Amino acid sequence: MEYDFTKLSDAExxxxxxxxxxxxxxxxxxxxxxxxxxFLRNFLNRQDLIEDVFQETLLQLFTSKxxxxxxxxxxxxxxxxxxxxxxxxxxxxxxxxxxxxGTMTESEDMSFGDxxxxxxxxxxxxxxxxxxxxxAADVRRVIADMPDNLREILVFAYFNKFSYKQMAEALSxxxxxxxxxxxxxxxRFAKDWKAAVGSKKTQ
Amino acid sequence: xxxxNEQQKQLxxxxxxxxxxxxxxxxxxxxxxxxxxxxxxxxxxxxSLSPLDSITPEACxxxxxxxxxxxxxQAVRTGRLQLNQLIAAEQHRKVGFWRDIxxxxxxxxxxxIVGSALITGGNxxxxxxxxxxxQHQCGAQLAGLFQSLxxxxxxxxxxxxALSAAPGAPWxxxxxxGPENFSNTRRMWVLVKNGYADKNDFLCPARKTDxxxxxxxxxxxxFPRRNLITYSFRIGCPKPGSADVGRRVIIADMxxxxxxxxxxxxxxxxxxxxxxxxxxxxxxxxxxGQNVLFCDGSVQFIKTRIVDVSEDDIFTLQGTxxxxxxxxxxxxxDAFLAP
Numbered sequence: 348m349e350y351d352f353t354k355l356s357d358a359e360x361x362x363x364x365x366x367x368x369x370x371x372x373x374x375x376x377x378x379x380x381x382x383x384x385x386f387l388r389n390f391l392n393r394q395d396l397i398e399d400v401f402q403e404t405l406l407q408l409f410t411s412k413x414x415x416x417x418x419x420x421x422x423x424x425x426x427x428x429x430x431x432x433x434x435x436x437x438x439x440x441x442x443x444x445x446x447x448x449g450t451m452t453e454s455e456d457m458s459f460g461d462x463x464x465x466x467x468x469x470x471x472x473x474x475x476x477x478x479x480x481x482x483a484a485d486v487r488r489v490i491a492d493m494p495d496n497l498r499e500i501l502v503f504a505y506f507n508k509f510s511y512k513q514m515a516e517a518l519s520x521x522x523x524x525x526x527x528x529x530x531x532x533x534x535r536f537a538k539d540w541k542a543a544v545g546s547k548k549t550q
Numbered sequence: 551x552x553x554x555n556e557q558q559k560q561l562x563x564x565x566x567x568x569x570x571x572x573x574x575x576x577x578x579x580x581x582x583x584x585x586x587x588x589x590x591x592x593x594x595x596x597x598s599l600s601p602l603d604s605i606t607p608e609a610c611x612x613x614x615x616x617x618x619x620x621x622x623x624q625a626v627r628t629g630r631l632q633l634n635q636l637i638a639a640e641q642h643r644k645v646g647f648w649r650d651i652x653x654x655x656x657x658x659x660x661x662x663i664v665g666s667a668l669i670t671g672g673n674x675x676x677x678x679x680x681x682x683x684x685q686h687q688c689g690a691q692l693a694g695l696f697q698s699l700x701x702x703x704x705x706x707x708x709x710x711x712a713l714s715a716a717p718g719a720p721w722x723x724x725x726x727x728g729p730e731n732f733s734n735t736r737r738m739w740v741l742v743k744n745g746y747a748d749k750n751d752f753l754c755p756a757r758k759t760d761x762x763x764x765x766x767x768x769x770x771x772x773f774p775r776r777n778l779i780t781y782s783f784r785i786g787c788p789k790p791g792s793a794d795v796g797r798r799v800i801i802a803d804m805x806x807x808x809x810x811x812x813x814x815x816x817x818x819x820x821x822x823x824x825x826x827x828x829x830x831x832x833x834x835x836x837x838x839g840q841n842v843l844f845c846d847g848s849v850q851f852i853k854t855r856i857v858d859v860s861e862d863d864i865f866t867l868q869g870t871x872x873x874x875x876x877x878x879x880x881x882x883x884d885a886f887l888a889p
Contacts, residue, residue, distance in 0.1 A: 384610035482604040537598040
């Protein structure tokens with residue numbers, strides 16, 4: 348009779364996976380695969396890297412499960428591993444690539460007031476002008492070109508709805524820094540998006 | 551209508567992004583209903599971020615999830631294999647048992663992956679499954695070679711296959727059958743010659759083209775031809791140190807740097823590292839990456855030529871731009887696989 352792994356907690360599944368129980372690991376993958384894949388898709392925007400980092404993140408569960416606090420949910424921890432591995436992958440690629448990929452440097456902070464000014468500036472909303480599929484591809488490109496630290500916080504906050512506390516823990520930074528970085532990320536995205544659409548219109 | 555203060559703006563910002571608690575959400579909604587500026591602020595933030603909503607979450611491809619499960623289980627099995635090495639040493643097993651297991655597992659994985667790709671349909675999925683399966687078969691083959699090396703070591707007082715070469719002797723003359731040791735592949739031929747491995751184990755399944763060459767290994771001192779070997783092997787430092795250099799790489803898919811070697815009659819190799827040679831992955835997997843066997847028996851498919859701990863390019867020597875086929879690493883930390 349097949350054992351029903353769906354009733355086990357994440358911690359129990361991790362233990363059983365490390366002991367070689369394929370069903371247990373399969374259940375972990377099944378629980379988190381879509382969320383993790385979507386997270387990496389937004390973070391990396393490169394299919395080859397997404398697949399690599401996806402696999403490495405889940406395999407890391409074996410080697411670092413001792414450091415997993417079983418009283419806490421697995422998802423933030425898993426995404427923290429994924430974000431770190433994604434950044435490593437981009438750095439490695441940056442070292443070997445002939446052309447620059449994304450922006451690896453830290454960005455300058457944008458104040459809350461500046462961010463508000465960018466968001467509330469009286470301009471036509473460019474979003475409606477574009478087809479949705481085309482928009483999605485352009486948006487991904489704009490996100491991919493953002494500096495690492497801004498992209499990751501935007502992905503954590505907007506797409507994955509991490510709380511400020513969870514983001515602070517995942518990124519090992521104070522909550523105040525999370526807030527100011529998120530302001531910068533949102534302002535930067537709005538600015539870059541407007542610029543991207545503007546340049547498309549002039550072509 | 552009153553002007554919004556910073557705290558209220560922060561609350562509305564969080565509300566627009568969906569980051570507020572239940573209580574904060576209620577506060578924000580009350581503010582939006584009672585204050586026109588608040589409503590305008592929320593509308594602006596939401597409109598500015600609305601392009602992000604064009605991105606709809608994509609489901610993880612089944613073959614990627616399957617491949618991950620397969621790799622994880624392989625990692626567990628490989629870990630177990632290391633424990634089993636002591637038993638293997640006692641039994642003096644020579645050829646094949648664990649390699650058979652690996653090949654069977656790899657074949658089973660191929661069926662699972664290809665089967666799932668056929669069910670979901672689509673050429674892209676099928677191509678991906680093909681690449682993935684040959685990648686896994688290749689990884690399994692390298693794990694099998696590790697077992698062959700372990701068996702040899704167990705039978706030879708803990709010594710790996712080694713052959714002495716004169717100072718300055720070339721390491722690139724694959725296929726040279728004279729008495730001198732002019733090729734670093736000869737050490738691997740020792741495994742074939744003594745029955746620890748089959749010559750076909752040195753052909754990556756992703757580009758196996760000519761397996762029909764039949765010969766008696768005892769009659770040869772090296773692989774009979776260059777195209778009968780599609781892996782590259784570590785060239786050791788002449789002065790090994792004891793420093794911890796992380797996981798050593800032993801074997802990897804064929805180096806793109808030395809893929810095309812000159813005729814054996816040539817006196818030397820002459821390879822200059824142009825940009826392309828510095829960036830290309832192994833030709834075995836269509837440039838997607840290479841399987842790498844580490845000294846702990848683990849196999850990893852890496853998409854760049856950089857190994858994880860030392861961040862060293864495994865196909866080049868540090869600081870060397872031109873190769874004449876006699877160069878050696880200056881330290882153990884400089885992993886160098888050739889030809």
